[in-house]
Amino acid sequence: MTTNHRIALIPGDGIGAEVLPPAQQVLDVLGRRHGFTLSYTSYDDWSCERYLREGAMMPADGIDQLRDKDAILLGAVGYPGVPDHVSLWGLLIPIRRSFRQYVNLRPIRVFEGIDSPVHGARPGEVDFVVVRENVEGEYSEVGGRLNSGFPDEIAVQEAVFTRAGVTRVLDYAFKLASERGGRLTSATKSNGIVHTMPFWDQLVAERGTSFPQVEWDQEHIDALAAKFVLEPARFDVVVASNLFGDILSDLAAAVAGSIGIAPAANLNPEREFPSMFEPVHGSAPDIAGQGIANPLGAIWSAAMMLDHLGHPAAAKDITEAIGSVLAKTDIRTRDLGGTATTAEFTDKLIELL
Ligand code: GGG
Numbered sequence: 417m418t419t420n421h422r423i424a425l426i427p428g429d430g431i432g433a434e435v436l437p438p439a440q441q442v443l444d445v446l447g448r449r450h451g452f453t454l455s456y457t458s459y460d461d462w463s464c465e466r467y468l469r470e471g472a473m474m475p476a477d478g479i480d481q482l483r484d485k486d487a488i489l490l491g492a493v494g495y496p497g498v499p500d501h502v503s504l505w506g507l508l509i510p511i512r513r514s515f516r517q518y519v520n521l522r523p524i525r526v527f528e529g530i531d532s533p534v535h536g537a538r539p540g541e542v543d544f545v546v547v548r549e550n551v552e553g554e555y556s557e558v559g560g561r562l563n564s565g566f567p568d569e570i571a572v573q574e575a576v577f578t579r580a581g582v583t584r585v586l587d588y589a590f591k592l593a594s595e596r597g598g599r600l601t602s603a604t605k606s607n608g609i610v611h612t613m614p615f616w617d618q619l620v621a622e623r624g625t626s627f628p629q630v631e632w633d634q635e636h637i638d639a640l641a642a643k644f645v646l647e648p649a650r651f652d653v654v655v656a657s658n659l660f661g662d663i664l665s666d667l668a669a670a671v672a673g674s675i676g677i678a679p680a681a682n683l684n685p686e687r688e689f690p691s692m693f694e695p696v697h698g699s700a701p702d703i704a705g706q707g708i709a710n711p712l713g714a715i716w717s718a719a720m721m722l723d724h725l726g727h728p729a730a731a732k733d734i735t736e737a738i739g740s741v742l743a744k745t746d747i748r749t750r751d752l753g754g755t756a757t758t759a760e761f762t763d764k765l766i767e768l769l
Contacts, residue, residue: 597652716734
């Protein structure tokens, strides 16, 4: 019997709507080849436009509409006219939290054929994963504002680190490191942030004892950012809190040539709820509507989705085709120095699949 996977498609804003159709085209080719089907439900109007029209990024029962899906593929959120915290907390973050997607997995690879802006970031040598804690930490709704408009106006934002929340993401990262190169780096800032970060470091040391096969170290986030640029090939798995992981993975994507390539998986490792896959890039309003967005971040995210759904061979076909199109052709979208449109690039990739 052919396996069918129910996929929720949320294009979101800007180029989100332009990068999901290429990912869908690639998925359908792989489904035919590997003997599975994908049935899609599109949530086209869950966006900033909807927020401006109706006051909410998604309907009140939006989370329930997604609950029975096997996975969610998301494009991008954010658009001028809607504050970024409104769009993020109205769609992406509720999905991550409601479905306990506490791991945000962001692989970084310098592909053959890509000129990294960083001297020394050579293809084949830079290949690591950022594991970002995805549901607590610095992204917290605990806090508030007082005395708006007065000289003594104040804003307070509390970071929230729980033993359970940190432990589960560390365990995921240690296990991943044990299955990859056996090395883990923890991002910290325990010299300046005196409560949460020493707690994070303590839990890293505690969990490390359960993974003796993994060699681990920790770096302050400032030094780590410098090492991402100066020695990107030294990393295997990097584990970081929500904010640190977000910043580090954008930096790492730039080191790998373009944030347009970078994928992300928001995982509920226990599979109690659907996981969500999304390119790391945002909605890029400056190029939206021109048909020139790089679809690779979305296509690679689709590969991560297939891997999660139990089709590692199909996922590998996609990453190999990405490698081929970059190594064997000079077809590139504008972010990679080329002139190809989203459609031209996708057609070539599918030809090489
Ligand atoms: N494609 C994902 C997207 O639109 N991300 C926008 C963004 O700013 N995300 C912040 C985050 O991942 O925390």
